Amino acid sequence: MKIEDYESGKVMKSIKETKLAQWAAEEAAGALDSSQWGELGYTKCVNGIADAKPGVAGHQFRCKNTDLYSFMSHSDMGCNVDGLGERGSGSWGWTAPDGREYIAHGCFGGTPLLEITKEGKLVKRGFLTQTVKPAQYSAWKEVRSYKNYMLIGSEREWHGVQIFDMSKVCERLSD
Numbered sequence: 001m002k003i004e005d006y007e008s009g010k011v012m013k014s015i016k017e018t019k020l021a022q023w024a025a026e027e028a029a030g031a032l033d034s035s036q037w038g039e040l041g042y043t044k045c046v047n048g049i050a051d052a053k054p055g056v057a058g059h060q061f062r063c064k065n066t067d068l069y070s071f072m073s074h075s076d077m078g079c080n081v082d083g084l085g086e087r088g089s090g091s092w093g094w095t096a097p098d099g100r101e102y103i104a105h106g107c108f109g110g111t112p113l114l115e116i117t118k119e120g121k122l123v124k125r126g127f128l129t130q131t132v133k134p135a136q137y138s139a140w141k142e143v144r145s146y147k148n149y150m151l152i153g154s155e156r157e158w159h160g161v162q163i164f165d166m167s168k169v170c171e172r173l174s175d
Helices: 003-007 010-028 167-174
Strands: 049-051 060-062 088-095 101-107 110-116 122-129 141-146 149-154 162-165
Touching (some): 003 010, 101 141, 162 167
Parallel strands (some): 088 141
Antiparallel strands (some): 049 060, 088 101, 101 110, 141 149, 149 162
């Protein structure tokens, strides 16, 4: 590939088309229906495997010196806005001044705001919708934090950058 292919956007377009085709195939096969995956709790890593549901296929995770504390599906996070899909992309964390920990997770129809409790459990605390119309939901988002703000960007035209003050989640919980 030539530098011109990158500068023109040709490479990015090709990568995006490949990823969208992969998702379409997985969705057609039922693999993206996250409602089939229930919530999972603490599972110790033993000999390189965290076996969240012994004997149940699809609930074994490779691990190394890391235990599984919690799992929440995109469906349970509220990502399937208007029935248009449950795909997710990047996540970013933030620690509140009182020590509570939160995650903003980019998904197809918006950004779920999750708390990680002291026990390590994920709890949904809110959902930030995106600014574009439902037929224009973005395929993925990037989330980053700056001080107490989450900055959420997308490849979708007209999405812009959303800036959310995470301290608002804390205020809401203390009401």
